Amino acid sequence: EDQVTQSPEALRLQEGESSSLNCSYTVSGLRGLFWYRQDPGKGPEFLFTLYSAGEEKEKERLKATLTKKESFLHITAPKPEDSATYLCAVQAIRDSSYKLIFGSGTRLLVRP
Amino acid sequence: IAGITQAPTSQILAAGRRMTLRCTQDMRHNAMYWYRQDLGLGLRLIHYSNTAGTTGKGEVPDGYSVSRANTDDFPLTLASAVPSQTSVYFCASRLGDTQYFGPGTRLTVL
Numbered sequence: 063e064d065q066v067t068q069s070p071e072a073l074r075l076q077e078g079e080s081s082s083l084n085c086s087y088t089v090s091g092l093r094g095l096f097w098y099r100q101d102p103g104k105g106p107e108f109l110f111t112l113y114s115a116g117e118e119k120e121k122e123r124l125k126a127t128l129t130k131k132e133s134f135l136h137i138t139a140p141k142p143e144d145s146a147t148y149l150c151a152v153q154a155i156r157d158s159s160y161k162l163i164f165g166s167g168t169r170l171l172v173r174p
Numbered sequence: 175i176a177g178i179t180q181a182p183t184s185q186i187l188a189a190g191r192r193m194t195l196r197c198t199q200d201m202r203h204n205a206m207y208w209y210r211q212d213l214g215l216g217l218r219l220i221h222y223s224n225t226a227g228t229t230g231k232g233e234v235p236d237g238y239s240v241s242r243a244n245t246d247d248f249p250l251t252l253a254s255a256v257p258s259q260t261s262v263y264f265c266a267s268r269l270g271d272t273q274y275f276g277p278g279t280r281l282t283v284l
Binding site: 066093094096098103104105106107108111149151153158159160161162164165166167 | 178205207214215216217218219222224230232233264266268271272273274275276277278
């Protein structure tokens with residue numbers, strides 16, 4: 063069964079304190095691994111897609127990396143505006159619907 | 175309109191009532207999706223449509239139906255709402271392999 067597990071469930075950081083969020087996945091043939099940001103009361107906002115082990119993507123203070131079993135979202139010198147829930151999802155290569163299988167997210171709080 | 179709009183923003187509904195959640199996109203994406211988001215469970219796929227005129231079942235389709243008469247609209251209908259359908263509902267459309275989400279509808283069934 064395809065599944066995604068994210069850890070930790072919640073993370074509190076001081077402004078400027080770098081850290082990483084983990085996304086472990088099991089999928090029978092990975093088409094892509096996706097990271098989204100979700101602010102309270104809003105829909106998920108697309109951040110990155112990673113397709114193969116070793117791939118990295120960066121956007122401002124965020125960098126996503128991928129191995130064959132997990133992905134990390136590294137947050138460098140975070141700011142309070144980085145506070146949000148970060149969602150990881152996978153898409154199976156065999157799935158013609160291209161549906162996303164989501165983890166339950168990591169709630170990040172960055173304190174000034 | 176820019177992107178995906180959903181209506182209503184929120185709704186309180188009596189159990190047993192019929193309800194249609196609306197979703198409209200202006201990006202001319204062929205594929206569209208409905209997910210529900212529940213605390214601790216993440217987003218789960220209800221139904222999807224790869225193109226106008228076709229629909230498919232997702233992980234949790236029971237109690238829900240969809241139609242796709244044209245490219246822009248993808249309504250989700252609860253024929254007879256039950257309290258377990260209390261959730262936040264997100265519509266999404268897809269370009270390539272990336273899905274883009276609407277702002278959501280918060281539905282409470284009492």
